[in-house]
Amino acid sequence: MSSHHIVREKQEPALIIANGESCSFELLGQLLEWSPFVVVLDSAIQRVMPLGIKIDVLLGDFDEELNLSEIEESQYPIEVVHTPDQDKTDLEKAFDFLIERGFPAVNVVWATGRRADHSITNMTNIVRYKSKLHIVMIDDYSVIYPLHPKPYVFQKWFAKSFQISLIPIGTTTGIYTQNLRYSLDNEQLILGYRSGNSNEVAADGIVQISYESGDLLLMECHD
Template identity: 30%
Template sequence: MRSTRVQTVACQLLPVSSEDDGLRTWHPDQVLTYLGAPVETPYACVLLNRPVSGREEQALRLWNGASLRVAVDGGTNVLRALVQSEDARKQPRPALPDVITGDFDSITEETRHFFEQCEFVHTPDQDETDFTKALRVVAERAGGVRWVMAVVDTSGRLDQIMANVNTLFTAARLLSVPVFQVACDSLSWLLAAGRHVIRLPAELRRSWCSLVPVGGPATDVSTSGLQWNLAGDDMRFGQLISTSNRPVADTVTVTTSHPLLFSMEIP
């Protein structure tokens, strides 16, 4: 019965399904729309202030395929550059954002004028990052979206990278759908406490993946399908974390007492 339900969910293009016994099954290939699979299920795309040089086609497919598009402060400058690039004629033109949010300390006046026909939502609260505040906007407008894809950066300022990871924890309180972070070479999301199955087609069984207990210690962590599996191990900073691991099967399983950040290489 379990395998039958998983197959049905895959046909509906859902990135994660939950079984009656608490098992969660993840299909990361279904959130990477640029892999070529048709996307019929609505999702939201949040564009942060990060470079997309060399990944323009992938970023545009993620952006244009979304049913709700949110440009966040300086990310709107990135979108404007994509619209005005010389290569814009060679690929689908970027869709306009449904809403532009942030404290607006990074967006330029030229960009604000360029997108003046779009809706702007000022979120000045400095107790939260623009990314977190953007997810609050998504929560208000999400409708039937089934996941959120955030285009982020995993190089450059370490504080911003850690703030983005922190937002994944906050997102669990703001939204009832999963939030994925896609960077130039990686896809990341939180595995909550419990049991997980991650389905990895051949194009996603690449050179590395990781399991990191970012939010605090995780105990009794067990895995299968990895080159270096865990067997009831405790994970915490200063002791054991799992980086530079790699998937060796089309199914990876993870059981954990507390949330783990799962990251993997993407094409």
């Protein structure tokens, strides 16, 4: 499986492969079709290489022993980026790397599942980057991305009964929605106290969401 095809560099999202639960081979293949630049985090390389994926960057603190010479030989001309900073996760370091290289957007897979602490950290930390990098986290059951506060208004077409969850990171205020079964009208959501889980699209058409302050994740979910 290769990520090399006819797309223009930095006009398509990069792809980060983290080290959580693997997604389906079909989903990974679909993302690789539109990702000319692939970043693999640390020891996940040991699970990625057998899949035959052409990797551009291996990034991490490398706190687990890896045979870097073998990796560099099999993936030439891979770039190995050592990021020993323990104050950030490898995923955060990958975001910083892509921002520095001028990438506007990235899809992230294998970032959920397995360890719960890693999953919740990966999902919640993406809000800190929303003004610098368009991040979409994807697994076999969910598509997760941060929304922006007003004056930005989120608008997207969905089919009736499609499941949408609105998850606040901290406290999110002044939330308004249109075309959801459980509408919000100047509502407040607070992580751990009140969230917008398992809402549904009321009718085929545009869903509209806006909010005044805080951070808000939108999750497109299916069983």
